[in-house]
Amino acid sequence: MRTIDVPGAIQLVVPGNVRALDPGPAMFGAMLRGWEQQQQSRLLARKTIDDRLSLVRRFALFTATYPWEWTPEDVEAYFSHQLSLDPPLAHSTVRGQQGDLQMFCAFVTDGRYGWAKACEEAFGQFPVQVCHGWNTADHVAEFEGRPGRRALTYDELQALFDAADERVEQTRKRRRKGVLAAWRDAVMLKQVYAYGTRRRETSMLDLSDLRHNQRARDYGRFGALEVRFGKASRGSPPKRRTVLTVPEADWIVSVLEEWVDEVRPGFSPGGHPALWVTERCGRLGVRRLDEVFTIVREHAALPPELDLHCLRHTYITHLIEFGYPERFVQEQVGHAYASTTALYTWVSDEYRNRLLEESLRRRTERVGGKGLGSR
Structure with a gap:
């Protein structure tokens, strides 16, 4: 297969009239630059690319060999070591x-890029695919997240919010600095739950993302939240979605209104657009x-396995428990597939028991309507 001028091809990375003094490291570095391109x-x-390049470098350092010398056994040895940490x-x-x-192996073994041919000419060896079905992990489970990551119970959620509010009062009573920051933190946590936003989505929210909903005029400018920096996939730009304020969480309207009109101005943010600002008038980071x-969480004495993303899990679970259709929930949280939404859903025993009771009630009514001994 002849090489062609595609991004990453060897002729676009390595000058044809230059001979390296140490060809091994030079070839490996050129491969990485080509894969980067x-x-x-x-x-x-950029982060995805850097993480992948870093992995290949670590693998090469562990094996003390170059890609044209790698074997499937190297893969088993490397990941066995990682699992022993x-x-x-x-x-x-x-x-x-x-x-x-x-x-990476698929890239350097693809004849269109020319790396395999160049390695064979320079070293008498060429790279091969070293990752196969028999020496790599199978994707056998739909959910591979940490088992400890789950939705909060209603009591845990209330305890978290109470602890956040208590921090504000404690800071105020001690007459210490940080009252506004503690207040901001409490409102921010409530917003994450009330709209099910991810970390970066929350950090990148601006005041202009607070939107009206003509079908919920009572909520004013807090009828919806415009998420403009949703999770991207496969090189696409950030995905956008509009998250509607649901009646079950309409308490967030007064909370956000107080934050925007009374508390946030205390930071003197000037013209900064961020909804969540720091004491130095910057955007609150992830x-x-x-x-x-x-x-x-520690103030509320909640389990250490819970993290911020669990509030998103809680939001999804509660929407299902409130009886919203799966399609509505899927669009609210920005999942491309309904199956993804299902993976994030932990429905409580109470909700399932209510469904069971409703099913039993309907069945009893049907049997009772037919009469004794009817078929």
């Missing part, structure tokens, strides 16, 4: 890394969101 042409996120890598992480390594949840 190939992924950039697919519009993949404390704590070991999660199953989903291992499977993802194996997929990334498989993609890392800080995690820190806030951890602080409040």
Whole structure:
């Protein structure tokens, strides 16, 4: 197969009139640059590309060999080592890394890019695919997240919100700085639950994303939330969606109104558009969101396995329990497939018992209507 001028091809990365003094490292570095270019042409996120390049470098460092010397046994040895660490890598992480390594091998063995031919000419060896079905993890479970990640119970959710509010009062009573920040943190956590937003989606919210809903005029400018930085996939731009304020969470309207009109101006944000601002008038970052949840969770004495994303799980679960159709829930949270929404749903025993009671009631009515001994 002849090489063609596609992003990542060897002739576009390695000058034809230059001979490296140390050909091994030079060839490996060129391969990585070529793969980087190939992924950039697919519009993949910078972080995705960097993580993949870092994995390949770590694998090469572990094996102390170059791609044209790798064997399937190297894959087994590397990931056996990763699983022996404390704590070991999660199953989903291992499977993802194996997929990334498989993609790199597919790139350097594809004849259109010319790397295999160049390696054979330079080293007498050529790279092969080292990741196969028999030496990599299977995707056998629909949900591969941490078992501890779950929806909060109603009591846990109330305890979390109470702890967040208590932090505000404690800070105020002690006459210490940080009352506005604690207030912001409490409202932010409630917003994450009331709209089921992800971390980055929450961080990137602006005041202009607070929207009216003509079908819910009583909510004013808090009838909906415009999410403009939804989770992207396969190199696509961030996905957008509009999350409607549901009646079961209409308490968030007065909470957000107080934040926007009375509390947020205390930060003197000027013209900064962010809904969640810092004491230095910047945008509240994703890392800080995690820190806030951890602080409040510990204050509420909740289990340590709970994290901020669990509020999104809770939102989805509660929407199902409130009786909303799966399609509505799917659009509210921005899932491309209904099966994804189902993976995030933990319906309580109370809700399932209500469904069972309703089914039994309908069955009893049908039997009673037919009369004794009827068929």
